[in-house]
Amino acid sequence: MTKPTQLTLSAPAKLNLFLHINSQRPDGYHELQTLFQLVDIADILHFEIADEISLTVSDTNNYNIQNEDNLIVQAAKALNTYTNNHFGTHITLEKNLPIGGGVGGGSSDAATTLLGLNSLWNLGLSIDELANIGKKLGADVPVFVRGHTSFAEGIGEKLSQVNLDQRFFLIVKPDAHVSTMKIFTSKELTRDTTYLRIRHPFETACLQEFHNDCEPLVRKLYPEVDEVFNLLEKFGSPRLTGTGACVFITFEHESDAKQAFAQLPKSLQAWVAKGVNMSNTHIELKKWNNTNNA
Ligand SMILES: C[C@@](CO)(OP(=O)(O)O)[C@H](O)COP(=O)(O)OP(=O)(O)OC[C@H]1O[C@@H](n2ccc(N)nc2=O)[C@H](O)[C@@H]1O
Numbered sequence: 001m002t003k004p005t006q007l008t009l010s011a012p013a014k015l016n017l018f019l020h021i022n023s024q025r026p027d028g029y030h031e032l033q034t035l036f037q038l039v040d041i042a043d044i045l046h047f048e049i050a051d052e053i054s055l056t057v058s059d060t061n062n063y064n065i066q067n068e069d070n071l072i073v074q075a076a077k078a079l080n081t082y083t084n085n086h087f088g089t090h091i092t093l094e095k096n097l098p099i100g101g102g103v104g105g106g107s108s109d110a111a112t113t114l115l116g117l118n119s120l121w122n123l124g125l126s127i128d129e130l131a132n133i134g135k136k137l138g139a140d141v142p143v144f145v146r147g148h149t150s151f152a153e154g155i156g157e158k159l160s161q162v163n164l165d166q167r168f169f170l171i172v173k174p175d176a177h178v179s180t181m182k183i184f185t186s187k188e189l190t191r192d193t194t195y196l197r198i199r200h201p202f203e204t205a206c207l208q209e210f211h212n213d214c215e216p217l218v219r220k221l222y223p224e225v226d227e228v229f230n231l232l233e234k235f236g237s238p239r240l241t242g243t244g245a246c247v248f249i250t251f252e253h254e255s256d257a258k259q260a261f262a263q264l265p266k267s268l269q270a271w272v273a274k275g276v277n278m279s280n281t282h283i284e285l286k287k288w289n290n291t292n293n294a
């Protein structure tokens with residue numbers, strides 16, 4: 001059988017259904033508790049074997065992320081460094097997810113690159129090894145490498161898989177770019193939420209009582225985010241994902257989410273997304289591996 005030279009995978013978004021900040025460590029990082037819900041909206045990455053590592057970004061929003069700063073290129077290089085190789089690939093990114101939106105697009109792109117090139121370059125690394133490489137690229141990379149909706153603790157690295165009932169989300173991107181660093185370094189951030197002893201299986205009923213500690217500060221610093229909260233209140237209980245800027249509302253039925261979507265001003269970027277327990281990246285990769293290693 002000839003060796004495959006191409007692979008296409010999606011890089012899904014996440015929502016933080018809640019985000020509690022418990023304390024700040026001496027190194028500046030924060031101890032937190034959060035629930036990462038994977039959803040079905042995604043960037044698409046296409047990998048093709050080549051001599052060098054290169055990236056083309058096709059996007060509809062004129063994003064400008066320099067290639068050398070791009071987490072995709074950094075992830076590919078990190079794999080070569082870890083395995084002491086000089087493999088090459090041309091990667092095409094179809095950028096659909098908002099940048100700096102709190103939906104983890106950059107982290108997910110990095111994780112998909114680690115997973116995809118591990119297969120295409122035939123490196124044979126374990127998921128634990130890939131998650132460890134990913135951790136150095138960003139706190140949110142490991143959850144996408146592991147590819148399951150998860151509860152996270154520590155600085156976000158202690159993950160336990162959670163199976164949530166299927167729900168739908170209206171996600172709205174205010175016209176603002178929130179800096180994670182700015183929020184985490186602010187004196188005004190609440191950092192003393194009581195540590196929760198989470199019981200398993202996770203009780204979704206608890207979700208209503210939980211909150212996002214970044215929300216008041218982000219609403220105060222970014223009036224565009226506050227406006228979206230005020231706009232969405234008529235549809236349900238809006239909540240911030242991560243450090244923002246995106247705001248979401250949870251629905252049991254897709255039709256209700258779509259109905260709310262249809263009533264939004266056309267100037268706002270918005271999505272209706274389905275919650276998933278397992279990442280589509282893993283489902284697609286499994287199919288690819290079955291076809292190509294059969
Ligand atoms: C807090 C979350 C929740 O999902 O926010 P979002 O980025 O999704 O909005 C993430 O864990 C963020 O992950 P990520 O964006 O990958 O963070 P990193 O690049 O590792 O860190 C960016 C900056 O955030 C701060 N940071 C991050 C994570 C953490 N537990 N404590 C921190 O204080 C640090 O100041 C760090 O320099």
Ligand SMILES: Nc1ncnc2c1ncn2[C@@H]1O[C@H](COP(=O)(O)OP(=O)(O)O)[C@@H](O)[C@H]1O
Pocket residue numbers: 065069070071072098099100101102103104105106107108109110180242244245
């Ligand atoms: N492939 C990528 N996609 C998105 N952002 C990227 C990428 N590579 C690097 N970045 C940088 O990572 C930062 C965080 O991006 P992103 O993951 O979209 O935000 P968030 O963590 O708020 O969800 C941005 O400031 C962006 O410049």
